[in-house]
Amino acid sequence: MTERPPAGPLAPSWRLDLPPWLVASFDGAVARTYATAEERMAVAVDLARRNVAMGTGGPFGAAIFESESGRLVAPGVNLVEPGGCSVLHAEIVAIIVAQSRLGTWDLGAPGLPAHEMAASTEPCSMCLGAVPWSGVRGLLTAARDEDARAIGFDEGAKPEAWWRELEARGIRVTRDVLRTEGRAVLEEYAAGGGTIYNSREGE
Template sequence: MKETHPFATRVNAQLPGWLVKELHTYNALLPTAEDRVRLTNRLAARNYKEGNGGPFAALVVDPATGELVSVGVNVVLSSGLSSVHAEVMALSLAQARLGTWDLGSAGGRPLELVVNWRPCTMCYGALVWSGVKHLLIAGDGPECEALTGFDEGPMPTDWRAELEGRGISVTSGVLRSDAIAVFAEYGRSDALVYNARGTGARPRE
């Protein structure tokens, strides 16, 4: 039946082709925090060079076994959707794979979100509502914004306590210098910074 209204009725966000082609190589377990963050750093370093979005990647992992449940990268530029950050992709793909919006109910496993830096304001909210029980990040200081030019939003000063009060533990500082190196490389590149201020994507100022 032909639609007669001007409204969009669906959106589509998907992992980039280069990552889909490599997914079969990610079947190995990631038993340590370093293993997991190392993968996010590597994916983040490649993602912006492929033109998909910023230098950000995320995983959902079962930390008890090291099983990788899902992989996400930032696809804002390739999708044209401002909300599809790496964390949103990883969480959504995990929910699609496991068939539940509540990852805390996924077979009783306390799943972990792994990111190459502290989530932005939007992804912080997505984390809270996802059902994961742990957040593992490379770092959480000012370096990301300072080196990349991205606006990560107004985070609460007590963001860790807010998460822990909701049953989500936090580990930070794993391969931190490697994550900062990715941001520094991005900052030296000619990649677009897409802070929305009515100007769309624009070169770094």
């Protein structure tokens, strides 16, 4: 009970730094389009794998595409530890980057093409809630909740058939796209001794 927040003024801004490898790799990625669900998911799973390999966060990746053209709009990786912030799940980072690039808080706004997110693991309860707010109209997922739970991550309180909640809001969900590959990243991370955080460390 000894640590104290700094007294004095509040910092007027907060900065999210993307890992340099992510920024460097994005140039080439945008030069092409990703036509199929599998191609789009391969991007998300590759981001998850590289995030672990580069030591920049947890074993989760996400990416946002234009649904029709397949253009890659934004990548996201889990940055909870390097960013020092529990909300920085891969899906949240992808939403922040996509909305920043497009200059809108609603990827489903009139005049914009429809967008779709690929996530290397089914969303936790926070990210499930974030998806409708983001304005994406589709969600692809690879590893399942139970795959994340199997290595100790807490997915939080979610409806049994969580995808129905999104579909009721006009968001098309496709599960099990490259599930084996998404799960493999989780298993490699756990086998390598990566931090499994679930906010239950304290008293």
